[in-house]
Structure formats: C-alpha cells, structure tokens
Amino acid sequence: xxxxxxxxxxxxxxxxxxxxxxxxxxxxxxxxxxxxxxxxxxxxxxxxxxxxxxxxxxxxxxxxxxxxxxxxxxxxxxxxxxxxxxxxxxxxxxxxxxxxxxxxxxxxxxxxxxxxxxxxxxxxxxxxxxxxxxxxxxxxxxx
Numbered sequence: 001x002x003x004x005x006x007x008x009x010x011x012x013x014x015x016x017x018x019x020x021x022x023x024x025x026x027x028x029x030x031x032x033x034x035x036x037x038x039x040x041x042x043x044x045x046x047x048x049x050x051x052x053x054x055x056x057x058x059x060x061x062x063x064x065x066x067x068x069x070x071x072x073x074x075x076x077x078x079x080x081x082x083x084x085x086x087x088x089x090x091x092x093x094x095x096x097x098x099x100x101x102x103x104x105x106x107x108x109x110x111x112x113x114x115x116x117x118x119x120x121x122x123x124x125x126x127x128x129x130x131x132x133x134x135x136x137x138x139x140x141x142x143x
Contacts, residue, residue: 027054031061038067038084043116045088048081055079072096088114105130 027050034046050058055071062069062083069083070093080100082092092114095107103111109126113119127133 027051028057031058034083035061035065035067043084045082045084045092045114045116047115048083049074050079050081051077052079055081074099 027048031048031054034048037043038046048058058081059069059071067083068086068089069081070089072080072082074080080096082089082096092111095103095111100108100111105126108129109122112122112125
C-alpha cells in the first residue's frame with residue numbers, strides 16, 4: 001500500500017510559527033558573544049532580557065551545550081534568562097524570587113557581583129540603596 005502524499009514536509013514549520021531571524025539577530029549575536037565569554041571563563045553568570053520567541057532559540061542552544069540556566073517570567077511577552085556556571089545559577093535562582101527592582105540592597109549587591117558588574121560601582125550602589133550613605137568626595141576608580 002502506498003504512503004499518503006503530503007504537500008508539505010511535516011518538519012517544516014509554517015511561516016507564522018518560525019522564528020524571525022532578522023528580528024532576533026541582534027539579541028542572538030549578543031547571546032553568542034555571552035556563550036563565548038562563558039566558555040573562556042570571562043564571567044560565570046549572565047542575564048539577558050528576551051522576548052518569548054528569542055527565549056525558544058536560546059534555550060535550545062543552552063540545553064544542547066549543557067549550560068545551566070533558569071527563566072524568570074516578567075510578563076506575557078518578556079522573560080529574564082539567567083545562565084552560567086552551576087553554582088552561580090543556583091545562587092541567582094535563590095536570590096531572584098521576585099522582580100529585580102524589588103530585591104533588597106544586599107540581594108542586589110550579590111546579584112550584581114555574580115553578574116560581573118564593576119565591584120566598586122556595586123559597592124556604591126549598595127551604600128546608596130541601603131541608606132548607609134557614601135562620602136561624596138570618593139572618586140570612582142575609572143575617574
């Protein structure tokens with residue numbers, strides 16, 4: 001008995017469900033750069049805010065490469081994707097239990113430090129957010 005003939009290969013998604021690569025290209029370039037930095041040991045934790053369409057593409061790549069990650073839901077259109085070394089991701093997951101702007105000064109400091117942000121600026125941010133003040137005459141290291 002002959003197999004039924006289909007007009008379209010079932011593995012090909014209709015245009016409406018395919019990722020629009022042109023729309024996602026800048027984000028994917030940044031994502032690939034972050035993967036490169038991860039592989040070189042430049043940083044241990046990364047954070048990207050993505051659309052759900054971009055998330056689908058990036059999650060597949062992270063899973064294929066065995067890179068630890070977790071997703072923080074923001075709204076129906078956007079998510080925060082954290083990925084990196086297992087211990088870093090585990091700590092970030094334990095800290096990020098609510099919106100980032102609702103983190104305590106201590107949680108914000110720890111997360112910023114794990115993400116590799118400038119340590120001195122993180123210290124200044126912590127002192128400001130915690131209400132502990134900061135000597136105004138202390139210049140930034142970059143100044």
